[in-house]
Amino acid sequence: MSKNIPTQEQCEVxxxxxxxxAHPQRLMILCQLTxxxxxxxxxxxxxxxxxxxxxxFLGRMKAEGLxxxxxxxxxxxxxxxxxxxxKLIQSLDRIFCANP
Amino acid sequence: MSKNIPTQEQCEVxxxxxxxxAHPQRLMILCQLTxxxxxxxxxxxxxxxxxxxxxxFLGRMKAEGLxxxxxxxxxxxxxxxxxxxxKLIQSLDRIFCANP
DNA sequence: TCAGTATATTATAATTTTATAATATATCAA
DNA sequence: TTGATATATTATAAAATTATAATATACTGA
Incomplete structure (x- = not known):
């Protein structure tokens, strides 16, 4: 339960x-790819x-290594x-789309 | 391990x-607030x-209820x-800033 | 009241993103 | 080879974001 504050560089990355x-259709693309x-x-x-x-979009993501x-x-x-x-997409699913 | 595909509306939200x-200084602000x-x-x-x-930024986040x-x-x-x-910030910390 | 500090608002210029059209390249099937 | 389909690239107009300056409001303490 530590409050881990990131560095400025980590925030940039x-x-x-x-x-x-942070774009509806691009998020959908990444979700589909998972x-x-x-x-x-x-x-x-x-x-x-x-x-x-x-x-x-895919070209950019490829250039970024994602x-x-x-x-x-x-x-x-x-x-x-x-x-x-x-992992990030899975976390988003758990946090925002979970059926409780 | 189900592949949960979100709806278009969920992607928008x-x-x-x-x-x-998705902005270095704003991410830092939210991390500090956690x-x-x-x-x-x-x-x-x-x-x-x-x-x-x-x-x-804070005004906007307040208007959005965050x-x-x-x-x-x-x-x-x-x-x-x-x-x-x-939760999201904690996930980001785990995924991107964890010291293994 | 006044001066000083903290926060909010407004306006706007600068930059970045996004959408779209047009065109190019690659592969296949006939 | 030709025409059709899949993907990539380029250019650019439109829209959204960001940074900044200027100003306004709210509170405090003297």
Whole structure:
């Protein structure tokens, strides 16, 4: 139960990562990805965001090391790479979406 | 270990809340508040943000029901009201700042 | 009352994000 | 090869956020 105050640098890193989740469709994309790999067009469908927006978002997340992409025939499958992202989404689910 | 996919509405609510944490100084303010109530000027000092910025941020968070304010003599003490915010900050600490 | 400190509000310029359109590339199937 | 589908890139307009300055309000103590 210690009150752990983060450093300024930690706040910068974590808040930078949180920006990716602070948008309804992008959060949905990440939640969908915690259930397993998905193609760009599947994520487009599941999130309601445009092709371009989804592709741009995934590209950015890949550059940040949060997701991985693998081409398989004509599809590109994305999946979560950084385990902290998965943990974070799970925490969000527990805190905000739990059915008590 | 169920893969709980949120609704679009849940994503809107949660991502809206996450916007408050997706900024280094605002995240710092919320982390400081998890350790107990603080005045505006204390938070100004602790976060490095300007008086106006801190006040605006706290006002917005209060309007959203995330924090509470109580005036005590000439100072206004802010504290976290929504227990989910506290839980979220604790999760962030565990996931991103844990010393293993 | 007045001066000083704490906080809030308002306005606005500067910056960043977001959405969108257009186009490019890659792969497949015929 | 050609046409169709999947994904990526680029450019840019629109919208939202952020930082800042200026000012206002609230309280205190002398």
């Amino acid at each position: 974590v808040s930078g990562l949180l920006k990716n989740l 259930a397993g790999p998905k193609t760009v067009s599947e994520l487009e469908e599941l999130s309601g965001a445009s092709q371009s927006a989804v592709s741009q 997701v991985d992409a693998t081409r398989e025939t004509q599809y590109v499958y994305y999946e979560i790479k950084d385990p902290r992202v998965k | 949660v991502s809206g809340l996450l916007k408050n944490l 350790a107990g109530p603080k005045t505006v000027s204390e938070l100004e000092e602790l976060s490095g943000a300007s008086q106006s910025a801190v006040s605006q 924090v509470d304010a109580t005036r005590e003599t000439q100072y206004v003490y802010y504290e976290i009201k929504d227990p989910r915010v506290k």
